[in-house]
Each structure stands twice: as C-alpha cells, then as structure tokens.
Amino acid sequence: MFYEAGQHRTAGLPHDPLKAIVAPRPIGWISTLDRDGRANLAPYSFFNMVQTTPAICAFGSDGMKHTAANAVATGEFVMNLATRPLFDAMNGSSAALAEGESEFEHAGLERAPCRLVKPPRVAASPASLECRVVHAMELHDVEGRPTGGHLVVGQVVGVHIAEWALKDGRFDMLAARTIARCGYRDYTEVTALFSALRPTDGGAYLPGQRDR
Template structure:
C-alpha cells in the first residue's frame, strides 16, 4: 500500500490574490513564454515576456497569452490589431528577463536591452531577429477575467530559422526555449523524453501493456 503523505493546503479565499498567485506560479510549471512584440498607436515598439501562454485552437490556428493587469502589450494590441510572439531562446536569457522591466509606455524595451528587431512577413508588428521562431498574429478577441485579460491571436504566419527545421517542423534541440517556474526561477529544456501514444486497440489486444505501465 502506498504511504499517505502529509499535505499542505492553500486556500485562495484565505490567502489573498498576491500570495495565492505565487503558489499557482510555482505549481503550473514549466510555462512557455510568449515574447510579445507589439507597437503603440504612436509607433513605439514594445517587447515583453508573458508566461501565461498556450495554443487556444487548431483550426483556425489561434494562440493566447494573458496580460495580468493592463500591460503595454494589451494596450498596443487593442490599438493596432496585430502582434508577434517570439520564442525565447536560452542564449537571450538576460535580455528576455530585462524586457520584463516596467519601462514607461513611450520607451522601447528592445532598444534598452539591445534586442534587434526586424520586419515581419504579414503583420506590421516587428519580430525578434535572434529568435528562431516567430508567430505573426492579428487580434482575434479578448476576454476579461478578473484582474487579467486573455488575448487571442489568429495566427497568420510562422517563420523559423531554416537551420532549426527538420522533417517539416522546428526541432526542440535547435530552439532551446526558456520556460518560467515559480518566483524568479527559470528553466531550460533539459533532457528530452520521447514516447508514442498507445492506441486502445493495442491495450485490448495485449493486456501486458497495462501491466507494464502500472509496474513502472
């Protein structure tokens, strides 16, 4: 019989938003980072990391990131209608972190941190030149949830370094993405595990599959 371990409890109704936010950030890990490049109505380029980020829909292709509070990224996307999401590669760790600084809206994080931007293919927002993958998006919609806003972007185009693409897709060992953990902690990809899914027909035909899985 498996030993029952003691558990510490975290109740959001008792802890308050700030303290509970730290708990969520520590357990929803690792989180991919949307390095969002947008531009203001005045033409100022903004670059900021958002770690509440994922794919929202396959057909049509839609990605999403969350602005916790009203950040410049959200204001710009609503004002201009497009943005890019750039992969955050390990060699740019310091720059990615520095673009999270709360610069005033009329300052460009890219200029302050030395991140080179270049024109995108299909949208007016710029992309990060040294990022191996860039996703070009137009604003699909936003959803307000409490103190945060979820931004949905319709994917119009994806570009990737040719050197990072094999067998028709970008390869993780070439991308070397950063991810966010709890507090000030970050992670790299570390060891990559690969395993195929098991079709149910295989389970039904070979009961030993289940036994092997359970025994691990």
C-alpha cells in the same frame, strides 16, 4: 495539505505555489506597436497555444499593460520564442519603461520586419508567430467581479523559423534551447525529450503499469 485558493500564507506557505505547480509554462515574448507606431516588447509566462486549426494562441496580462493595450488597439501582435542565449535580453525587456520607450533598444535587440502584420519581430529569435487578435476580454471571478486581468487571443497568420532550427522537417527545441517559466524566480531549458504514442495512435498502456 489543503487550503482555499489565495490563502497560502495562512497555510504556512510564504509564496503562492500555483505558478510552480502549473509549470513549466511557455514564455510568450510579445512584440507590438502602439497607435503611434512605437514598438513594445515584453515577456508573458501566462501564454500558450489553445487551438490547432486555425492555430490560436493566447496570453494573459495582470492589468492592462502596454502589450495588451497595444494588441487590443491595433489588433496585432507577434510571439517571439524565448531561448537560453536570449534570456538576459528577454529578462531585460520586462523592465517597467515609460510608455513609448522601446524595450528593443533597452535590451539591445535588433528588429526584423514581419510579412503579414506591422509589429516587428526579434531578429535573433529562432521562431516568431505573427498573430491577429480575435478576442480580447477582461477576466471576472466566480462572483462576476472584474479581476483587472485581461486575456488576449490571437490567430497565428504567419510563422518564421530559422533554417538552423529545423531538423528533418521538425522544429528542433534542443538546438533552439527553448526556455520556460517554472514559478517563483525559476526557469528551465529544454535539454531532453522523450516520445510516446497515444493509444489512438497505436501506443499501449497496461493496467497497473506505473508511469515513469
């Protein structure tokens, strides 16, 4: 099957498969403050780390929603790790609340202070990244027309990790029960891991060997 992007319905697909193809995707559970110091919290599945040193992450917003507007206005945001025990609260924080209404209270979540940025973090989350905005832009299509989407890029300046989520000096995703978005209305939980070395690190891949 082939179809031009955006024409999935003419190809007989009632739902756009792109979000399911590019999956699973990390969920950026972003907390911010508006100019008046009011807290906001919302999940974004268009989120990821994009650089290691310095650590830089980014999230995309379809439209200038409260989270993106707050991050741009104040220059700060916090990424809180979404986990299976926190799924209902995370999902509840996606409600379309009026400006100034706090998703923390709406979802029954306790706040915790950050060290280097002003927005609060989700106290129950096993990991949070304090970020300062380094880029913010409206996205354009191949014709140069504005799409209404916005990209916010932040440098990680502080990292919070719950002690129980550390094992042998590594963050334990299985213990944290990290979740990810899989397109449509589907999510997944990290329940199994496998490890491998890259060829540059001593790993080997034989020609003709099939991936398992």
